[in-house]
Amino acid sequence: DAGVIQSPRHEVTEMGQEVTLRCKPISGHDYLFWYRQTMMRGLELLIYFNNNVPIDDSGMPEDRFSAKMPNASFSTLKIQPSEPRDSAVYFCASSFGRVNSPLHFGNGTRLTVT
Amino acid sequence: DAKTTQPPSMDCAEGRAANLPCNHSTISGNEYVYWYRQIHSQGPQYIIHGLKNNETNEMASLIITEDRKSSTLILPHATLRDTAVYYCIVRVASYNNAGNMLTFGGGTRLMVKP
Numbered sequence: 001d002a003g004v005i006q007s008p009r010h011e012v013t014e015m016g017q018e019v020t021l022r023c024k025p026i027s028g029h030d031y032l033f034w035y036r037q038t039m040m041r042g043l044e045l046l047i048y049f050n051n052n053v054p055i056d057d058s059g060m061p062e063d064r065f066s067a068k069m070p071n072a073s074f075s076t077l078k079i080q081p082s083e084p085r086d087s088a089v090y091f092c093a094s095s096f097g098r099v100n101s102p103l104h105f106g107n108g109t110r111l112t113v114t
Numbered sequence: 115d116a117k118t119t120q121p122p123s124m125d126c127a128e129g130r131a132a133n134l135p136c137n138h139s140t141i142s143g144n145e146y147v148y149w150y151r152q153i154h155s156q157g158p159q160y161i162i163h164g165l166k167n168n169e170t171n172e173m174a175s176l177i178i179t180e181d182r183k184s185s186t187l188i189l190p191h192a193t194l195r196d197t198a199v200y201y202c203i204v205r206v207a208s209y210n211n212a213g214n215m216l217t218f219g220g221g222t223r224l225m226v227k228p
Binding site for chain 1: 146150155156157158160163207215216217218219220
């Protein structure tokens with residue numbers, strides 16, 4: 001089991017550029033979550049999917065953020081245009097839909113927007 | 115979901131037991147206590163969860179008081195690799211589309227010292 005795989009591990013971009021973060025969940029998991037972590041706000045849930053369908057995106061900060069899950073093995077989080085305040089570590093997690101199934105997190109993408 | 119209170123930081127000597135407290139005085143009867151930890155530069159990692167009985171696994175033990183208003187995570191023989199931020203989370207075990215999403219607080223930064 002390779003775990004949740006995120007890419008890239010680090011991303012440095014200039015303000016105004018489009019950024020795409022990628023996530024491959026654990027095979028068989030039917031829930032996928034995107035979190036963001038900053039020093040000021042800690043870990044925040046941005047959006048989550050069930051069976052590839054977005055269920056709750058109330059944590060997405062602005063329209064500049066969008067997330068897709070075209071199939072069970074791939075999800076993207078896109079920021080367009082990026083701003084310096086988007087600098088953070090973005091985590092993807094997946095889980096089974098069974099009660100109390102633990103969330104399995106990837107190692108995150110550290111995004112720096114200059 | 116009930117709010118939790120944890121000390122911001124704790125120290126522990128290597129080889130000794132680390133006892134991490136968590137207060138959740140407003141916990142409801144159907145809410146579970148979950149523990150995760152986050153080692154530097156990694157995603158959060160599931161440790162253990164419980165409802166009202168004490169629980170033990172290969173990583174840790176969870177002691178929940180009889181009134182369920184507080185709990186303690188015990189790492190029986192802490193090592194330097196246990197240095198991390200430990201999160202105590204209380205939430206309802208979900209049977210609906212909310213899946214197992216988690217809301218993280220500030221956690222306890224545990225420093226294991228030689």
